[in-house]
Structure formats: structure tokens, C-alpha cells
Amino acid sequence: MIRPLILLTLLAAPALAQTAPDQAVPAQTVPAQTAPARTAATDAAPGDAPVVQVLSWGGDFSAAQAATMARSFTAARAVEVRFADSDDPAGVVKTQVEAGNVTTDVASVGQGAAMRLCDEGDVLPIDPATLAPGADGQPAAQDFWPGTLSDCFVPTDIYATVIAYRTGAGAPPQTAADFFDLERFPGRRGLGRTPQFTLELALLADGVPPTEVYQVLATPEGVERAFARLDTIKDQTIWWEAGAQPIQLLADGEVTMAHAYNGRVFKAAQVDKLPLAILWDGQINEIEGWVIPKGAPRADLARDFVAHSTSPQELARFAAELPYGPPRLSAQALVDGFAAAGKPAMAPHLPTVPDNMKNALTVDPVFWAEHETQLRERFAAWLAAE
Amino acid sequence: MAALDPHAAVVAGASGAAPDVTAAPLTTADGRPLARALARSQARARRRAFLLVLPLLAFVIITFVIPIGQMLHRSMYNDGFAAHMPQVSAWFHENPPGTQPDETAFAALAADLKTAADDRTIGIVGTRINYDVPGTRSLFTSTGRKAKSGFQPPYQAALVEADPKWGDPQLWRAMRNASTAYTSNFYLAALDRTRDDQGKVVMAPERQQVYVMLFKRTLLLSLLITFTTFLLGFPIAHLLATLPARKSNLLMILVLLPFWTSLLVRTTAWMVLLQQQGVINDILVWLGIIDSNGRLQMIYNQMGTIIAMTHILLPFMILPLYSVMRTINPSYVRAARSLGATSWTAFRRVYFPLTLPGLGAGALLVFILAVGYYITPALVGGSTGQLISNMIAMHMTETLNWSMAAALAAILLGAVLVLYWIYDRLVGIDNLKLG
Incomplete structure (x- = not known):
């Protein structure tokens, strides 16, 4: 009798000892603050006060969503918006739908994940006609960035993976190729330990125009070309795992240049006043947005929330809060109108302004859906080879 | 009674x-x-x-x-294709392997594609085949969109015209493989193997081989960490067990304090200490032991993984050892000494064998925990920081290939059970003392 018990204890030990960092934890809620909201909340029975449960990425991102689109939705509709955090909302949505226990009404996911969830029937279709028209009166379908709005996915923001570098140490790098030039720009480099963005950066630095990167990467020769480029800096590279790491590595002087998320660099440079700057050449941007899980308990309210929160005004309001570009053409000009007093003007820091878009690549979710497993295996084998 | x-x-x-x-x-x-x-x-x-x-x-x-x-x-079960493509699956069952797909097969395929597209299950089907033939997911989704308006016979010509890839024998082989829900393909892939044209098991292309190497690295690293925790933990546990109560209580708090601290905090602390611009390197430079250009590389490599994981797992070794050592009667060693044994002999022949149950429990705990750790190696391990658990996590959360994650996890579980069995043979589980 004792043997199986010991075995069970041992097998369970890792699960108990290692806390999973990616579990969804309920985070801040947006309390119904305005007068009409209060009335509605008190009118309804305690259990059925209208609520929309949003699953988002946490941190500054959720906080900005809560402070902008969620607050104004609560004010306008007297519906409380509750946030839960996960660093893998798509995984949570898939798990909930497969388990038939959906508690999320709206989830923020990347475009690639949204495409997969949509193709596999895990999320509900959203009719573009229900979305707010552009600030110039264009219908929503024409106002969103071309190719970003899909059957079940409404974009909310565009963020970029950029080259961040320490300022004050010689001439600043000018192009993505400088990232791989250890002679002119000595010092170690920081890259994410993932083929995604890393292979694209290698090809951009190798002179492949953004429009052809994925065609090249779809061929075995293209993959070898990218790895050959990475070989030139492999022994000078520190591989990071989480988005906070490259900033820390740069701040500590462990690396002189690193691939990092533009929002993090912005915060480090503008708020924490660290000597960091962004090289926009070779930026790789990705789109995030809302999906509504199949079986969402309050799908109608969820649709209302999606429509409300993706109007050009709300998207611009959000972009004024965080340097994530609004994915609507007509929202771009509205951003600075929402800038709070004392805060830096956001427009020059957005990945979507023309100055920053000169040599920019937009991630192709279809490519990654098809080649991710293969390239991740190849990347792991490449990393392990001395 | x-x-x-x-x-x-x-x-x-x-x-x-x-x-x-x-x-x-x-x-x-x-x-x-x-x-x-x-x-x-x-x-x-x-x-x-x-x-x-x-x-x-x-x-x-x-x-x-x-x-x-x-x-x-x-x-070993993935019905992503079989459940949503019933007609073409039936065709595969009726016709033996090697049969050229005929018009009936293409007609079944066209009908299935239409149904799957209407039911929004086409992505599942495409994903399943994409596991075997990378680059085919969009073939299914795009053909599915065309299928919604319906294909006209002859279906073979219509489908190949929609996308020439439909004539690819490799694709049809992959679909045949997937037409039964039960498959060993995920286990084969988890062992860096694949099936060739004749359906024989062969090694995957060399540049794609990664899992076997990661299994080996994970097991070796775990064994090494178990050994270092033993080296460091044994003297501490002995001190804890033999010091007067007041001092040993203080020492115990020192052992437990890091145990109560978050895993990530401890890992980050090691980064601050060990990195090239970190505390230890700064002190060494300040003392003049090393030159500022010759700062030591102690983290973002295997050494970082070993240091950080040894530190994190040390209490799991110390606590069982301590609980066993406390019960060892000191008069045994004294008796051995009085009978003429040197202190080394007394330790080797009397004291050490008595600690074995605690050592066994500690070693097993540390080893099994080390096998499953992935956050720490990923953060401090540099290019060697990828272990098999990272791949499992990747398949769970990023590629969403849960069958593959399950196959890798099952192999890891099997390996641990085999080691457990060997351990039982050598040491005996009944001798284990967990606390």
C-alpha cells in the first residue's frame, strides 16, 4: 500500500512545487463608477448585475484597457467590465471551449491565435457591419488596416518588436543590418529564444524586403539563409524568455542591442528615463484584438463591448495611453487629441506612424500556423548545436 | 488485533x-x-x-x-481528420495502402471539404495534416472556402485546379495516416523519427532532430543537479542534526527562508549576482582578481542552470536527510570509534549507511522536480537552457499541438517510472523516508 502512495506523492510533487506562471488570475475590475451605472447595479438583483468578463494580457496592457475602453463602456451602458489576466489568453479560450466551461465573454488574442481559433470553430463570428464606422464615415470594413479584420477577430492594437539600443555609446545603429555588425557596433545582443521574429529579423538584415520575407522563409534555402545570418552573432547573443528581460539586460549593460517590444522600451525610456532608444528600421509588428469564445455566457453584451471598444475614438484613446498603434486608418490622427496633460505626445512613438513604417514587416499568421512546429524544432536543434 | x-x-x-x-x-x-x-x-x-x-x-x-x-x-488519439472527414476516411479504409486516389476518392474529399468548411471544422482538419506535412494548413482552409460554393465533377480535375498540391502523393499518405484516430505518429515524432514513402520508420532529417537530445540533456542535467544538491546538502543536514537546538533552529530558518521565496525571485536574484555586469563580477574586478574585459561568464549557460537549480532544489535534499540524521543515535559512531575505527571508516561503514533512506528520498525528490523544471533553465540557461519541459510547454501553449505535448510528456513519465523502478531495485522504496 505504501509504494503506490509514495509514487503518487512524487509524481504530484512537481505540480505542487512549481507554480505555473501562466494561470489566469482575476485582476482588477472596473467598478461601475458613474451615476447611471450605480442605479443599474442597485436595481438589478445582486447576482445578475450586468457584467462582461474580459480575458486580457495583464499588466499595463489590461490597466490601459480598463482605464479607457472599459471605463467608457461602463459609463455608457452601465455594464461592469471585469478583467482576468493570462499570458496566454488563446490557450485559456481553447481550454475553456474544449472543456465546455466558458467563463470568458471577450478575450484579447494575437491575430495568429485568432485565425486558428476561428478556423477551428472555437470563437464566434463577428459581423463587421455591427462595428462603428470610421471617423471619416468609412464603413468599418474599409477603415481597419487592410487584411487585419477577419470573420471572428476585431483588431484593437498593433505592437512591434523592435531593435532597442543603449544611447550614448558611439553612433546609433541605422539599419537592421547593424544589429549583426559586431565590428562597428561591438557588444552582446539580446534576442528572444524563439524563431518567431528572430528569423524574420535575420532576413531583413540580410537585405530581404519586408514583402518577400515570408516567401523566402517558406523555402529550405531561406531558412538556411536566416540561420547563417544568426550564426554570425550566435556566440555573442543572450537569449531572453520574457518581455521584461531585454530591457533589464540593456539597463544592466549586459547587452548593447536587443530585440524588444516597443511598449516596454517606451516605458523604460520615457517613464523610467533609461538611456534606451528604438531603431524602427526592421520593426516587426503584430496585431492583437478581440475574439468572443464559443459558448460565451453573455455573448450579446460581449458584442456590444467589442463594437464600443473598437470605435476609432476608443482605439485612439487607448493608443494615447500605451504606445500601441490603433489598427484603424481614421484613428491615427485622433491619438494626440486624447493625450493627457503632462504626458509625452504619443504619436511619434507609435509603430503605425509613417516615419516608423519605412522598413516594417507585418507578421503573417498563416505562415506561422503552417511552419511554427517545424521552425521551432529546427531552431531548438540550431541553438543546441555548438 | x-x-x-x-x-x-x-x-x-x-x-x-x-x-x-x-x-x-x-x-x-x-x-x-x-x-x-x-x-x-x-x-x-x-x-x-x-x-x-x-x-x-x-x-x-x-x-x-x-x-x-x-x-x-x-x-495516441487525434481524430482531427478522421472525425471531420468521414467520407474520405472511409475510402482509405476500403482501399489498401498504395492505391492511387481515384475519382471516388476525390469526390469524397470534395464533399468532406465542403461539410468541414460549412461546420467551421476545416481548420482542425488542416492543422492535423499540417503536423505531418508542414505548409498544408492553408491548403485546407483556402480550398474549404472555395468548396463552400461547391465543386463540379470531375472532382479530381477540379481540386487539382484549385490547388495542384491536391495531387501530391505525400499529402495523400499523410491523410491516410490521419484517417484512423489512433496513431503512433506523435510518439515517432517525439523520438525524432518519421515514416518514409513505404511507411517504414526512419530518422527525421538531421537538422530537425531535437527531442532525443533534449531528453538526454534533461536527464543528465537532473542527475548532475541531484548530485550537487547531495554534495552541498549532506554537510548542512549533518550540522542541522547535530548542533545544539538554538543554533540548529537558526540554521533551519536559513535553509527554509529561500524555500518560502518565490521561484522567480530566486532565479532573478541569481541573474543579478552572476551576470557579467553583476555583483560577483564587480567585486572580482574591484579586488583586481580579474580584468574588466575578462569578466566571467557565469550565467546564460549551463553553469547558470546548475547553480540556480541546485540552490532552488537544495531544501528538498536537506529536509529528508535532516529528518533521518536526527534519529541516528550518536553512540553508534562512538561505539565504532571505540572499537578502533578511524573517523572515515566510522562514517563510511556506520553513519553513512544509516542516512541512506533520507538520501534516497531526497535524491528522488530533487531528481523528479529537476526533470520537470523549465522556468529556471529557460531564464538563466542561455542557448542550453532549453529542456524537454520547455518543448512540452511550447506545444501546449504555442503550437497548440496537444497530442505532441502528450506524447513527449508520456515518454518523460515513462523514463521517470523506469528510473523509479531501477531505484526500487537498488535501494528499495520501503526504505524511503520522506520526512
């Missing part, structure tokens, strides 16, 4: 003349045979004891056995 009910089991004749043991069986006061009464009362006690553990048992089954069982099932 503890379960014997004293009221029911008054032995008949106990107060009378000396009982004749060989004659009539012993009976209780009310005349029932003693053996049966005893069995009944014991059964009742056992039932009561079982009811007590029932909640725990149910908990373990619901939270542990069932999920693991489901996961293991998933590693």
Missing part, C-alpha cells in the same frame, strides 16, 4: 475449564464462531477506514489520475 471488538469477542469458556483447543472451534459469547465474528468486525473497521480516505482518493482520481489518463490518451 487492534480491530477486535471487545464486546463481541468474549471468548467462550475462557473463564471455565481449560478449553480443548483441538475440539470445537472457538465461539463468541452468543455462539458464533470466533473467526467469523473477528473477520466481520475487522471488515467493518476497514470499511470505516476506507470511508475516511475516500475524499482523498476521490480528489486524487479527479485531479490527477483522470487528467493524466486523458493526456496519455491524447498522445
Whole structure:
């Protein structure tokens, strides 16, 4: 009798000892603050006060969503918006739908994940006609960035993976190729330990125009070309795992240049006043947005929330809060109108302004859906080879 | 005998003349045979004891056995294709491997594609085939969109015209493989193997081979870390067990304090200490031991992984060792010394063997925890920081290939069970002392 018990204890030990960092934890809620909201909340029975449960990425991102689109939705509709955090909302949505226990009404996911969830029937279709028209009166379908709005996915923001570098140490790098030039720009480099963005950066630095990167990467020769480029800096590279790491590595002087998320660099440079700057050449941007899980308990309210929160005004309001570009053409000009007093003007820091878009690549979710497993295996084998 | 009910089991004749043991069986006061009464009362006690553990048992089954069982099932069962493409799957079952796909096959395929596209299950089908033939997911989704408006016969020509890839024999082989829900393909892939044109098992292309190497690295690293925790933990546990209570309590707090600190905090602390611009390098430069250009690389490589994981797992070694060492009577070693043993002999022949149950428990705990760790190696391990658990996590959360994750996890589980079995053979699980 004792043997199986010991075995069970041992097998369970890792699960108990290692806390999973990616579990969804309920985070801040947006309390119904305005007068009409209060009335509605008190009118309804305690259990059925209208609520929309949003699953988002946490941190500054959720906080900005809560402070902008969620607050104004609560004010306008007297519906409380509750946030839960996960660093893998798509995984949570898939798990909930497969388990038939959906508690999320709206989830923020990347475009690639949204495409997969949509193709596999895990999320509900959203009719573009229900979305707010552009600030110039264009219908929503024409106002969103071309190719970003899909059957079940409404974009909310565009963020970029950029080259961040320490300022004050010689001439600043000018192009993505400088990232791989250890002679002119000595010092170690920081890259994410993932083929995604890393292979694209290698090809951009190798002179492949953004429009052809994925065609090249779809061929075995293209993959070898990218790895050959990475070989030139492999022994000078520190591989990071989480988005906070490259900033820390740069701040500590462990690396002189690193691939990092533009929002993090912005915060480090503008708020924490660290000597960091962004090289926009070779930026790789990705789109995030809302999906509504199949079986969402309050799908109608969820649709209302999606429509409300993706109007050009709300998207611009959000972009004024965080340097994530609004994915609507007509929202771009509205951003600075929402800038709070004392805060830096956001427009020059957005990945979507023309100055920053000169040599920019937009991630192709279809490519990654098809080649991710293969390239991740190849990347792991490449990393392990001395 | 503890379960014997004293009221029911008054032995008949106990107060009378000396009982004749060989004659009539012993009976209780009310005349029932003693053996049966005893069995009944014991059964009742056992039932009561079982009811007590029932909640725990149910908990373990619901939270542990069932999920693991489901996961293991998933590693060899994936009906992503078979369930959503019934007609073409049926065609595969009727025709032996090697049959050229004919018009019937293409007609079945066209009909299935349309149904799957209408039901929004086409992505599942495409994903399943994409596991075997990378780059085919969009073939299914894009053809599915065209299929919604319907293909006209002849279907073979229509489909190949929609996308020439539909004529690819490799694609048809992959679809045949996927047409049965039960498959060994995920296990093959998890062992860097694949099937060739004839369906024979062969090694995957060399540049794609990664899992076997990661399994080996994970096991070796775990063994190494188990050994370093033993080297460092044994003297500490001995000190803890032999020092006077006040000092040993203080030491115990020092051992437990990091144990209560978050894993990520401890890992980050090691980064601050060990990195090239970190505390230790700064001190070494300040002392003039190393030159500022020759700063040591102590993290973002295997060394970082070993240091950080040894530190994190040390308490798991110290605590079982300590609990065993405390019960070892110091007079044994004194007796050995008085009989002429050197201190080394006394340690080797008397003290150390007595600590084995604690050592065994600690080693097993540390090893099994180390096998499953991935956050720490990923953060501090540099290019070598990828272990098999990272790949499992990747398949769970990023590529969403849960069958593959399950196959990798099942192999890891199997390897750990084999090691457990060997351990049982060598040391004996009954000698284990967990605390």
C-alpha cells in the first residue's frame, strides 16, 4: 500500500512545487463608477448585475484597457467590465471551449491565435457591419488596416518588436543590418529564444524586403539563409524568455542591442528615463484584438463591448495611453487629441506612424500556423548545436 | 488485533475449564464462531477506514489520475481528420495502402471539404495534416472556402485546379495516416523519427532532430543537479542534526527562508549576482582578481542552470536527510570509534549507511522536480537552457499541438517510472523516508 502512495506523492510533487506562471488570475475590475451605472447595479438583483468578463494580457496592457475602453463602456451602458489576466489568453479560450466551461465573454488574442481559433470553430463570428464606422464615415470594413479584420477577430492594437539600443555609446545603429555588425557596433545582443521574429529579423538584415520575407522563409534555402545570418552573432547573443528581460539586460549593460517590444522600451525610456532608444528600421509588428469564445455566457453584451471598444475614438484613446498603434486608418490622427496633460505626445512613438513604417514587416499568421512546429524544432536543434 | 471488538469477542469458556483447543472451534459469547465474528468486525473497521480516505482518493482520481489518463490518451488519439472527414476516411479504409486516389476518392474529399468548411471544422482538419506535412494548413482552409460554393465533377480535375498540391502523393499518405484516430505518429515524432514513402520508420532529417537530445540533456542535467544538491546538502543536514537546538533552529530558518521565496525571485536574484555586469563580477574586478574585459561568464549557460537549480532544489535534499540524521543515535559512531575505527571508516561503514533512506528520498525528490523544471533553465540557461519541459510547454501553449505535448510528456513519465523502478531495485522504496 505504501509504494503506490509514495509514487503518487512524487509524481504530484512537481505540480505542487512549481507554480505555473501562466494561470489566469482575476485582476482588477472596473467598478461601475458613474451615476447611471450605480442605479443599474442597485436595481438589478445582486447576482445578475450586468457584467462582461474580459480575458486580457495583464499588466499595463489590461490597466490601459480598463482605464479607457472599459471605463467608457461602463459609463455608457452601465455594464461592469471585469478583467482576468493570462499570458496566454488563446490557450485559456481553447481550454475553456474544449472543456465546455466558458467563463470568458471577450478575450484579447494575437491575430495568429485568432485565425486558428476561428478556423477551428472555437470563437464566434463577428459581423463587421455591427462595428462603428470610421471617423471619416468609412464603413468599418474599409477603415481597419487592410487584411487585419477577419470573420471572428476585431483588431484593437498593433505592437512591434523592435531593435532597442543603449544611447550614448558611439553612433546609433541605422539599419537592421547593424544589429549583426559586431565590428562597428561591438557588444552582446539580446534576442528572444524563439524563431518567431528572430528569423524574420535575420532576413531583413540580410537585405530581404519586408514583402518577400515570408516567401523566402517558406523555402529550405531561406531558412538556411536566416540561420547563417544568426550564426554570425550566435556566440555573442543572450537569449531572453520574457518581455521584461531585454530591457533589464540593456539597463544592466549586459547587452548593447536587443530585440524588444516597443511598449516596454517606451516605458523604460520615457517613464523610467533609461538611456534606451528604438531603431524602427526592421520593426516587426503584430496585431492583437478581440475574439468572443464559443459558448460565451453573455455573448450579446460581449458584442456590444467589442463594437464600443473598437470605435476609432476608443482605439485612439487607448493608443494615447500605451504606445500601441490603433489598427484603424481614421484613428491615427485622433491619438494626440486624447493625450493627457503632462504626458509625452504619443504619436511619434507609435509603430503605425509613417516615419516608423519605412522598413516594417507585418507578421503573417498563416505562415506561422503552417511552419511554427517545424521552425521551432529546427531552431531548438540550431541553438543546441555548438 | 487492534480491530477486535471487545464486546463481541468474549471468548467462550475462557473463564471455565481449560478449553480443548483441538475440539470445537472457538465461539463468541452468543455462539458464533470466533473467526467469523473477528473477520466481520475487522471488515467493518476497514470499511470505516476506507470511508475516511475516500475524499482523498476521490480528489486524487479527479485531479490527477483522470487528467493524466486523458493526456496519455491524447498522445495516441487525434481524430482531427478522421472525425471531420468521414467520407474520405472511409475510402482509405476500403482501399489498401498504395492505391492511387481515384475519382471516388476525390469526390469524397470534395464533399468532406465542403461539410468541414460549412461546420467551421476545416481548420482542425488542416492543422492535423499540417503536423505531418508542414505548409498544408492553408491548403485546407483556402480550398474549404472555395468548396463552400461547391465543386463540379470531375472532382479530381477540379481540386487539382484549385490547388495542384491536391495531387501530391505525400499529402495523400499523410491523410491516410490521419484517417484512423489512433496513431503512433506523435510518439515517432517525439523520438525524432518519421515514416518514409513505404511507411517504414526512419530518422527525421538531421537538422530537425531535437527531442532525443533534449531528453538526454534533461536527464543528465537532473542527475548532475541531484548530485550537487547531495554534495552541498549532506554537510548542512549533518550540522542541522547535530548542533545544539538554538543554533540548529537558526540554521533551519536559513535553509527554509529561500524555500518560502518565490521561484522567480530566486532565479532573478541569481541573474543579478552572476551576470557579467553583476555583483560577483564587480567585486572580482574591484579586488583586481580579474580584468574588466575578462569578466566571467557565469550565467546564460549551463553553469547558470546548475547553480540556480541546485540552490532552488537544495531544501528538498536537506529536509529528508535532516529528518533521518536526527534519529541516528550518536553512540553508534562512538561505539565504532571505540572499537578502533578511524573517523572515515566510522562514517563510511556506520553513519553513512544509516542516512541512506533520507538520501534516497531526497535524491528522488530533487531528481523528479529537476526533470520537470523549465522556468529556471529557460531564464538563466542561455542557448542550453532549453529542456524537454520547455518543448512540452511550447506545444501546449504555442503550437497548440496537444497530442505532441502528450506524447513527449508520456515518454518523460515513462523514463521517470523506469528510473523509479531501477531505484526500487537498488535501494528499495520501503526504505524511503520522506520526512
